[in-house]
Amino acid sequence: MPTKLPIGKILLPQEKQLDQGLAGALVIMFTATKKASTISSSLANTGHPPYKRLYKLLNIQLQGANVLVVGEVCQDESYKSSVQELLQTARAVFSCQPTRLFLHGFHIYNGMIQLYLFDRSRVYACKYFNSAQSPDRFLTVLGGYMCMNDEEWGISSLVRDDGQGKYILCEDDKYKSGVMHLVLDDPPIFERVNRNIISDGLTCYRARRSTSENWEFAVKLKWVKVGQKSEAETLKMINEENVAGVLQLIQHQAIYSTASLYKSLLADAQLRRLRYDTLLSGPSNTGFSVDPDVKESVVMDAQSGQSNGDRTLNCTVVSPVGESLHKFKTVSMLLHALRDAVKAHRSLYQGGKILHQDLNPSNIIIPSSVFKNEQTDVRGVLIDFDNAKKQFEGVGTPPFEAIGVLQAYLPNNSHTYRHDLESIFYSFLFLAICPGPVPSGENQLQLPPKSALEYWKQGRPIDIVRRKMHDMDADNFPRIVAEFTPRFEKLKGLAEELRGVLFPMRDGKLWTGTDMTDEGTNALYDSMFGSFDMAIKETPTL
Numbered sequence: 001m002p003t004k005l006p007i008g009k010i011l012l013p014q015e016k017q018l019d020q021g022l023a024g025a026l027v028i029m030f031t032a033t034k035k036a037s038t039i040s041s042s043l044a045n046t047g048h049p050p051y052k053r054l055y056k057l058l059n060i061q062l063q064g065a066n067v068l069v070v071g072e073v074c075q076d077e078s079y080k081s082s083v084q085e086l087l088q089t090a091r092a093v094f095s096c097q098p099t100r101l102f103l104h105g106f107h108i109y110n111g112m113i114q115l116y117l118f119d120r121s122r123v124y125a126c127k128y129f130n131s132a133q134s135p136d137r138f139l140t141v142l143g144g145y146m147c148m149n150d151e152e153w154g155i156s157s158l159v160r161d162d163g164q165g166k167y168i169l170c171e172d173d174k175y176k177s178g179v180m181h182l183v184l185d186d187p188p189i190f191e192r193v194n195r196n197i198i199s200d201g202l203t204c205y206r207a208r209r210s211t212s213e214n215w216e217f218a219v220k221l222k223w224v225k226v227g228q229k230s231e232a233e234t235l236k237m238i239n240e241e242n243v244a245g246v247l248q249l250i251q252h253q254a255i256y257s258t259a260s261l262y263k264s265l266l267a268d269a270q271l272r273r274l275r276y277d278t279l280l281s282g283p284s285n286t287g288f289s290v291d292p293d294v295k296e297s298v299v300m301d302a303q304s305g306q307s308n309g310d311r312t313l314n315c316t317v318v319s320p321v322g323e324s325l326h327k328f329k330t331v332s333m334l335l336h337a338l339r340d341a342v343k344a345h346r347s348l349y350q351g352g353k354i355l356h357q358d359l360n361p362s363n364i365i366i367p368s369s370v371f372k373n374e375q376t377d378v379r380g381v382l383i384d385f386d387n388a389k390k391q392f393e394g395v396g397t398p399p400f401e402a403i404g405v406l407q408a409y410l411p412n413n414s415h416t417y418r419h420d421l422e423s424i425f426y427s428f429l430f431l432a433i434c435p436g437p438v439p440s441g442e443n444q445l446q447l448p449p450k451s452a453l454e455y456w457k458q459g460r461p462i463d464i465v466r467r468k469m470h471d472m473d474a475d476n477f478p479r480i481v482a483e484f485t486p487r488f489e490k491l492k493g494l495a496e497e498l499r500g501v502l503f504p505m506r507d508g509k510l511w512t513g514t515d516m517t518d519e520g521t522n523a524l525y526d527s528m529f530g531s532f533d534m535a536i537k538e539t540p541t542l
Contacts, residue, residue, distance in 0.1 A: 067093045068153050069145050070105040079109055090118045091197050098191075098203035098221045099313065101256050102154035104145060113138055118197055119154075120223040121258035121309045158255055158315060159184065167210065168219060170251045170317055174239070180251075181210040182217060182317065189218070189321075200224065200311070206321050215368060217250060218321040223311040226257065232316045234354070234385045241352040245344025246382045247318040255313040262310065320381060322365035325431060326445070331487055332540060337366045337380030338428055339532035342421065344382045346525045349417045357415050358387040359423040360400040361431060361445065399456035400426045403468050403512045406461040416514040417521065418502070421528055425498050429453065429480060432488040432495070452479055472503045473510055494535045501527045 070089045074082035086107055094100055105116035111131050117124040131138050150157065159166050166184040185206035192202040200223045207217040224230050232252035239249055328334040341364045348354050356363070363384040387396075396405050402419035433453060434445050447453055455467045470476055477499055481492040501524065503510050515521065 067096070068104075068148075068155075070103060071107065072105075073108045075110055082109065083107060086116070087123070087197065090116075090123075091195065094118070094120070094197060094201060095191065095193075097155075098188075098201050099156040099158045099255070099315075100154055101156050101313070102258075102261055104148075104153065106141070115141060117261070119258045119261055120201060120311045120313075121198060122262065123197065156255060156313070158253075158313075166205075168207075168315070170253065170315075173251045174248060175250075182207040182219065183210055184219060185215060198309070207317070215321055217317055217319050220314075220316040220318065222314050222316070223258075224314050226259065226310040226312055230314055230316075231385045232314065234388050235316075235318065238348065238352050238354060238385070238388075243344070243352045243354075244347045245340055245378045245380065246348060247385070248320075250317040250319055252317070253315045255315055257310055257312045259310040318383075320365075320367040320369070322367040322381065325361035325364050325366065325427065327437070328366060328431070331491070332536060333366060333379070334431060335491075335532055335536045335539075337364060338424060339529060339536065340378050340380035341382060341424055342525065342529045342532065344378070344380065345417070345420055345424070346529075348382065348388075349420075350521070354388050354390055355415055355417060356382055356385065356388050356420055358384065358396050359420050359427065360397045361427045362397075364424075364427070396423060399453065399464070400430075401464075402426075403465055403472075404514070406465045406468075408461070416516070418514040418524060421524065422502055424528070425502055426456075428498070429495065432485065432491065433480075433483045435485055448483065451483055453483075469510060469512070472499060474499075474505075490539055491535060494531060497531050498528065501531065 070086065070093060072082050072086040072089070086105060090103055090105060093103055102117055102119040105118060107114045107116065108131070109128075112128045113131050114128045115126045129137060159168055161167075164183075166186055168182050168184065170180055170182060172178060172180050185208075188203050188205050190202070190204040192200065194201070201221070203221045205219045205221075206215040207219045208215045220231075222231075230252070232249060235247055235249040236252075238246055325334060325337060328337065341359070345356065345359070348356060359382070363382065365381050365383050366379060367381055396402070396419075400423045402422035404413060404422075405415060405419050407413055430445050430447075430453065433451060434447055452471060456464055458464075459467075471480055477496065481495050484492060484495075503512065505511065515524070
């Protein structure tokens with residue numbers, strides 16, 4: 001846990017410094033006095049906008065892990081830009097502290113002071129008050145910040161630090177081995193970049209038992225909307241059906257709901273709607289306000305007594321951990337993963353009566369070590385079951401959506417098992433065409449210039465439907481496989497075979513429908529699995 005900041009150690013630009021051009025400097029309390037003074041002197045000696053310099057130092061030296069309170073001082077500058085910088089800083093802190101429950105902040109504009117509270121559902125702000133007229137009030141606030149404990153700062157005790165690194169304690173709900181001490185690998189293996197404070201803040205870590213050197217778990221932190229079904233609920237249902245080739249749920253905790261903060265503030269003050277443009281328009285005495293930090297309000301009216309914006313921090317521990325398909329090392333490894341993904345999907349659909357509904361190269365992983373499931377080696381595992389449902393809806397990730405999913409405008413057109421298999425086929429095409437490897441952090445599916453697949457990402461759904469129908473035609477498909485990179489040259493026949501299986505001709509037309517009979521379902525799964533399996537046997541050295 002961070003060490004509490006000693007009283008009096010807070011970075012507040014002096015009036016003289018403001019006159020020298022430091023108005024607009026971000027004011028942040030840090031747990032480490034030495035690092036705080038380092039940043040203070042750096043700000044004083046740089047000619048760059050102070051907040052940019054501070055962001056650099058924040059990212060390099062502190063990783064935002066020790067920030068307790070954020071603030072912004074603005075004098076004779078744009079009110080709007082200074083508030084936006086405060087919001088940016090708050091976003092950066094939440095990004096570096098994915099388990100941060102809420103964050104205190106303040107804004108000083110030409111001597112007028114406004115206090116803030118940020119969480120993953122809303123941004124709260126009090127009325128402005130004049131620092132010259134109420135100097136004791138601000139000093140009381142600062143003293144309060146510095147005397148807070150972790151709970152009052154909004155620091156969760158979920159992720160701890162023992163000096164050797166981050167870790168969590170959790171019960172092993174699957175194998176009943178008791179409390180596990182899981183060491184987290186830093187940095188995260190995935191972090192969803194979002195410009196809004198109000199977001200799910202999805203962050204994933206590799207984890208291992210403190211007694212082992214094997215990274216066998218993934219810890220997923222996500223702020224889920226209240227009322228939205230969590231992935232853990234779906235995984236629990238799937239695991240109870242003994243579905244093979246999918247994530248195994250080890251443990252799930254619901255840590256904290258933003259409704260707690262909202263209700264405590266509602267009890268103390270009359271909350272009012274505050275639109276995003278109102279927040280940026282300038283100081284006012286409109287009473288205690290709530291701002292959702294997005295242009296469309298997600299905050300309920302005070303009289304209605306209902307909120308539609310609350311989120312709950314969920315911590316989900318799953319196994320195995322691995323690399324997404326983008327990072328395959330050999331073509332043979334990719335083929336094994338795609339083959340096993342087809343097998344896992346069959347088990348999910350026919351055994352659990354569940355469709356994944358969002359298959360793409362990011363949602364199929366290659367386990368770090370061979371994953372044992374029912375005495376079978378599994379080399380491709382389905383992950384990310386946020387969209388998985390028994391009641392099938394048309395969802396997915398462009399440009400991997402099936403033609404039938406894109407035709408959601410048609411009546412009685414639900415998501416089917418064949419649509420998921422079509423998405424696996426599109427994933428194969430993209431991976432065969434995109435040059436690699438791509439450095440971590442960059443777009444993992446960078447198509448070559450003038451690729452035909454670029455048109456699958458552009459335009460209205462009906463336009464993409466027409467383009468995919470054109471490209472999947474037997475006469476036009478050779479243009480697609482002609483783009484394969486050299487190491488996939490020998491797999492053009494596999495692509496042609498899979499296209500024929502998924503898009504047969506019926507009545508002289510390309511058929512994109514689904515045969516829902518048991519015979520038709522088994523035939524399609526058998527054909528796709530068999531095609532990948534045969535390619536593995538015929539090209540063992542790729």
